[in-house]
Amino acid sequence: MSEPCRVSFRDGRLASRKAEEAAYRRYQASQWLEDMAGPLDLSPNPSEQEFVSCLRSGHVLCTAINKIQPGAVPKVVTIHSLGTPNDIQPLPAYQYFENVRNFLVAINELKLLSFEASDLEKDTVENGSAAKIVDCVLSLKSYYEWKQCNGGAGPLKFVKSPLVAHSAGRTQSNAISSGSSISSRRLDLTAGSDKQNATRNKSLISEDLGISLSKVLSNCLLNSKENIDCNLLDAQDGCQDSNILLLTEIMSSFLQDQKHNNLNCVTDNCKHISLLEAQQNELSELRSLLSMIKMEFVNMQTQLQNDLMLLGNYFQGLSAAASGYHQAVRENKLLYNSLQELRGNIRVFCRVRPSFNMEGKSSIDYTGNDGSLIVIDPSNPQSTRKIFHFNKIFGPDATQDEVYKDTQTLIRSVMDGFNVCIFAYGQTGSGKTHTMCGPSSGLNKNFGVSYMALNDLFQISSAREDIKYEIQVQMVEVYNEQVRDLLKDMPAIKLEIKNCSVNGGLSVPDASTRSVQSVDDVLNLMKLGEKNRVFSSTALNSRSSRSHSVLTVHIIGEDITRCRIRSCLHLVDLAGSERVDKSEVTGDRLKEAQHINRSLSCLGDVIAALAQKNSHIPYRNSKLTQLLQNSLGGHAKVLMFAHVSPEADYYGETVSTLKFAQRVSTVQLGAAHSNRESSEVWELKEQIESLKKALSRKEMHKLVPLCKMKENRPLEETQNHAVHTPSPSWKLNTESVPVKMVGPTSNPTHANVHNSLSQIVHTPTFSRRSSIDHPRVLKANSTEKVVDEVFSKSPIKEPEIGTEHASIQLRRLSTEGFKCLKMVFLVLRCLAKVFQF
Template sequence: MAGPLGLPPQPSEQEFVSCLRNGLILCNTINKIQPGAVPKVVYNPSICTSWDIQPLPAYQHFENLRNFLVAVEELKLPSFEASDLERDTLDSGSVAKIVDCILALKSNHEWRQYAMDSLVRVLADHMFNSKENIDQYLLKSWNQGEKDPIKLFIKIMSGSLQEPQELRTSLLNIGVEFTSLQTQLENDFAQLGTQIRGASAAAHRYHQAVKENRHLYNMLQELRGNIRVFCRIRPMFHEEAKCTIDYIGSDGSLMVIDPAKPQNARKIFQFNKVFGPTATQDEVYRDTQDLIRSVMDGYNACIFAYGQTGSGKTHTMCGPSNRSNEDMGINYMALNDLFQISSIREDVKYQIRVQMVEVYNEQVRDLLILGSLTGLLILKYKSTLEIRSCSSNGGLSLPDASMHLVQSTADVLDLMKLGEKNRAFSSTAMNERSSRSHSMLTVHVHGDDISDSATRSCLHLVDLAGSERVDKSETTGDGLKEAQHVNKSLSCLGDVITALAQKNPHIPYRNSKLTQLLQNSLGGNAKILMFAHVSPEADSYGETISTLKFAQRASTVELGAAHLNKESSEVGELKEQIDGLKKALAIKEAEKATPPQKMKENVPNLDGSKQITEQNPPRPRRLSIEDPAAPKNGTVNNPDERKMLKPPISGLNRRLSSDGSMREKKRQEFNAAVSHIHSKFSEGETFKENVLCDQVEIQDSADEKASLDDENRRGIVATEAFHQCSPGTCDPSCCSQLPKMESGSQVHLHQKTSDPAAILDESVTAPDEISLVAKTQTRSSGINASRRGYHIRKSPQSTGKFIHGSQRR
């Protein structure tokens, strides 16, 4: 390592030590092992040709030796003392130290050599394996047996020295490419931004257009009228039977004839549409469909089927009992459509839930109670549901009826099957499978829109029970009771329709469960579609006319614009809060008002329904002309009240009774009609069931109107209603001028006025309602009855209508 030392081949220890004494060999050696270990080696080149001949001056010895020993210390190798080299006579211990140090230097050198070799080998292997930075030349030399790692490493390193330049060039290229890519990307982003802005503006415009479209669509519906009436005629059961349908016009007109009396004039009715016996379920539904879309837009709708027993109501609403997919009724098809619309409208998330109830014998029952009715379920099924005011209960009139979330038409089918299974049916002479209850399938639709507003609407699908003449249906016992309840509730429905048609301030919704349930819809909050069903057979002529008249009257009802039940989610939450606060307040007030021991009995009715009943006790039916608020002396001071009691007089009527001589004749006719009524009352209950299609039309006479107007001007005329009372409770002087009633009669027509010369002045067009308004003259001198005129047109069926409806009539 240090080159030739000028020592003999077998030097003595003394010779060896003296050769090391000036420190030059030691310093050079350690510098070979660790380059720079002794930064400055002192030597004299001129004299230093041979280690032993020309010794260095002492200070040089000392400095080299000291530097060497410091370097040995740093390398953590065994060391010795400088004095060990100075001694002339070396003892074995000091020589051993020097030798140990030299051997340690040797081993260190060898170890470093070995480590370097290994490192180079590993590097070379790695580079070779990865085939990177090894040019063909290197590979070739390797393959040709140049296995000296150092040489190879040096070659590699020298090769790599050229690489940074190449790398720098490629880096520059990459930088340029990157910049251009960045620019490209920025351009692309800018373009994308423009496109997104354009798309969002288009989406906004689209939503506006959809909104506008829905608005216009619903406006169109309003223009068509929020109550629409369709008539459907069932096919004849027997081809050879005589038919009452004479002509069906495509414009919705229908002409019927009485085959028993072909000489009689044909009757013409006008509806929005008439479906003949060949119309399919699909055709019928197609004209119903637009109503369903309105429900999805947030409007309430009500579709109900009306008609005599066996005329096809259940067929239209549910389909036949052994139905296939094509025969499905409106209920199924409507729900199917609701699902389809909800899947198309991606901007609104809809939730559809259904309830199904029936009104059976004036009790509301849940039809969707699951299969096996056991334990509590039986109790619940049997217990009747309470109808609540809709303002509380989140708009639910039957909060206790089970509510079912439906997500597919299959769910709907299952529920409908269950409902039909639970519904009351039985066989009558008129229909093998006759519904003995009104069924109501209510679909609640809740839509959450992307603009954070929500719609809540409901669709009532009502299959009414059929009106029936118990003599024809041959029902007795329970069946008779069912029929009576059905007839009564239909009569109440008729009253409501009449009151609505006449725009009466009081609509008698509370007279039956059916009308209570339909109150929200009929009260102008919904779009209504009525299907009037007709059996075409000749022996149903009476019922057909009655149904058609009812339907025609319904079509004259002017409902206000249906409300759009849409609100922002905030408004919804606030409403809920208000409901909660109202309930809390009601409880607090009830607690304050009620002594603690009575609290239990008077638990406040949170929905307010009871309070309403108490505040507004059901008013007597209009047959007995009611006005409990009217002053006893028979005068009505409020002109509005007078207007209310006295319906407008038609021009036709005016023309009819211009002749004063007719008045007396009319009075006689009226007396005859009332006597007829009395005799019919005495025949008892059965009669009431047999007079469904009877009618009385008592028409106003224009000349009487003229005379009344005249008297009104003079301020002496007042209007008073008839009222009804039990025999024995009325003042005989009040009714002395009326025809005497037979003993045992349940109902007593009684005029409240003290003036005996009451004149009837009211036209009644309702088949099941009669309003008799008495025009009373209160002149103290009395009145000549002949001055009053009334016109009664009485048909053979007329009298029954007079009493059709409630028992109180």
């Protein structure tokens, strides 16, 4: 398309759009004026002339403004000669000028869009004068609506005609954009008649367009870019009026496009806003969630702290309970042992064997749960019944388990460091071996006390984790007054019984000692012992034990504080007493029976002496009593099983056994002591042991040549030989008083030592220092007793004897007080033994 054609097309389009818009605005204004001031007698679409003529008198305008703002025009001149537009006669100016002037004053006061009074006077409407009037009316309408709707609050918005420039009142709308302000300036150009103004306005347009449109163009849609560029060029090239109109049209078109774009933007913005709102909602939800989580976290933290505190309290409670438990266990042990003591450390149980003669009468008349037993002589029913009381009676029906159940409590004592001795007594065939070892058939369920006791020891040992135990077993028999090792294949070797205190708690130190780790080990050893034990067939028992068997279990324990316990359990199956006339034994069996009966008689003597609390207990009268000395005379717990046969034939033996048992039950032993000692005491004891051994070696070494020398000397010389010290290296400080050994020195007998020590104790120094009961010393019947008697009361505070080495040792030990003093006494006791030897 050529340039002129394009311009003319644009002209036509602009003109029609302008006319449409102006007509529409007039229509709005006339409609509103009719609503406010009554019918105006106008056509539905009034022309500009028609509209202006209708308002020329100012009456309608004043009426309308007075309705909105009563009193805005105080005096309205009424015009009666209104006619149709065709026969309108121009009225004199003074008739309506006053109304118009008052109206314009009121409009200016309201700061609304205004017009010139002359705009109403013109016969022909030119250059948008009618549009100004329309704008004024519409601004009044907007004011009215603003007042109605908002009560005068908020911003007042109204739109003026794009082709009108207003000189008074509100010249710019609050609602319109900067594009509108440009257009208003541009309209000044159209409205101005002054040439200078026109030039200034043109330059302004160019400037504004240059700035604003460049901004707009950068954001404008692509489809309008081409037109805007062309129009901009046109606007800048020409300043002629036609071009200005063209620019106006371009701007109008641009504003339309922008309006459209704005709508799209608004839609997009709405979407964005809704999205933003949704996101904000989501954000606020997240924030509230976060605050909730924070609160929850704080709550959980508090809860955790509370829980930790509770847990701490709980653990404290537990540890308190644990220590309480340990305390209770300790107290329980003490109470238990006290109870044992109250019951008496010798306890006697009686067990009645089932009768082999079912048809014959039983000598056992009654067995009570309270430990009472009544026997009667079946051959003489008139005879008085004899009543015996023991700690427990087991009838013929009692099982092995029932018997062991009452024994079990003693076994625990062994693990606590007490020596325990359980022995079975009774006539031959009464069931001693059955109780101690079980039946010869060896059925598991009928294991005897020995096996079950060892089983318990192992269980207790493994249950107590704080103490490590070592269990060793010895098994010997006393056969024909000889002690034999049952765990050796050659049991015929005779063994010596020695003092336990000297031999680390072993009565028979030379007997083989086997460490056992399990009950099976014990069972094997017991089988070996049973195999080696002497059994014979007699008239009363097809497998009669011809010896006293002693199974000794040594327990050595060490706890975490290095405190040690050392105890032993003697399980003694005595040979049965028998009447040789009944057992019909002869030869070796008779000799065995005599030995058995004699040793049992010695046991009876010991028991009697203990029961009567004699000062002398005849332990040394038999090997059996020697072996049991430590248990019977020491601080051990003793349990005796008295076995009786119920048959009428054995009534005499039964009564005899029961009487013996009754006497045993009356024996009061001293309180049982736990052999529990601290590590220091153990170490000291070990040192004493080694010193004793060293001493005895030296003494032996010295005595042998001395003895040889003495053999060649005359008796008097030997008798007069002064013994300054028992040993050159271990000498007692007796202020050099010579002590003469009485009797042959080659064999320092009890009498020799006795006299020598008597001399020592009679020395002034010793006498001064001690409070020794001399008559008692002199009465003491053994060297050992003399030494005991002398030194048990010795006030010697420091060791005064010893070789150089021993002296150093002793001095070191002397700082440790009483224990060392005790050790000196023990060394002296050794010296006494050496002399005895």
